[in-house]
Amino acid sequence: MNVSDVMNAQVRTALATDSVSLAMRIMLGARVSGLPVVDDKGQLVGMITEGDLLRRAEVGTDHHRPRWLEIVLGPRRMAQEYVDTHSRRVGDLMTSDVVTIEESAPLGEAVALMEKHRIRRLPVTRQGKLAGILSRSDFMRAFLHALPETTAAETSDADISRRIDQEMLRCPWITRSAIKVGVAKGAVEIDGVVTNGAMRDALRVLVENVPGVTGVRDRLVVEEPARGYFK
Secondary structure, three states: OEHHHHOEOOOOOEEOOOEHHHHHHHHHHHOOOEEEEEOOOOEEEEEEEHHHHOOOHHHOOOOOOOHHHHHHHOHHHHHHHHHHHHOOEHHHHOEOOOOOEEOOOEHHHHHHHHHHHOOOEEEEEEOOEEEEEEEHHHHHHHHHHHOOOOOHHHOOHHHHHHHHHHHHHOOOOOOHHHEEEEEEOOEEEEEEEEOOHHHHHHHHHHHHOOOOOOEEEEEEEEOOOOEOOEO
8 A cells, every 4th residue: 555545634733834723623623633834835834733732821721830841941042942932823823844654655664664754644746736635544454444345155164264364374483384273164173282382372363354354262382492592
């Protein structure tokens, strides 16, 4: 999947010249926690989020520090904080250094960026212009869409067994000769030996994810290797 397959192309935006109150109304109305900020040509110039609006003089959440600390912080820091807590222009409060991704990028690249930068939404661009936005909820929708819809009645035991075999062969951590799988009316029994509890859980998950499986009976035995044999 690419980013364009999952992103939301219907994006609410703000202009850098918009008022903070307008941006707040847009976020509340659209039930989103952040807005891309664009210029009059549609170029992305920043992001404004709920976090940028937490410290406001109007509601008394601006910083109140002792005089000695203000001296330590210095006039530049104090002046910037005044702008952050008193300005009513989106352009003064937005984050200008925005992490973006091209709409043609693989979905895995988007996930890596969101994890690396610890962000919840990722603006999507097309030749520098805003084309959409990707949020964590979009990944949930993609996951639900990707789930197989095959029912147990449509899947034979032989087909289930074949699919389990195919999936196990894709997993290098499985010693296939040590595992025995039996299928009867959609119920799967797993027998054999694994070297740790994580492998046992992973095998159960592997089988549960195969379309048509109605239940899993785990008869696996965990036998940890002798200390020093595996590192």
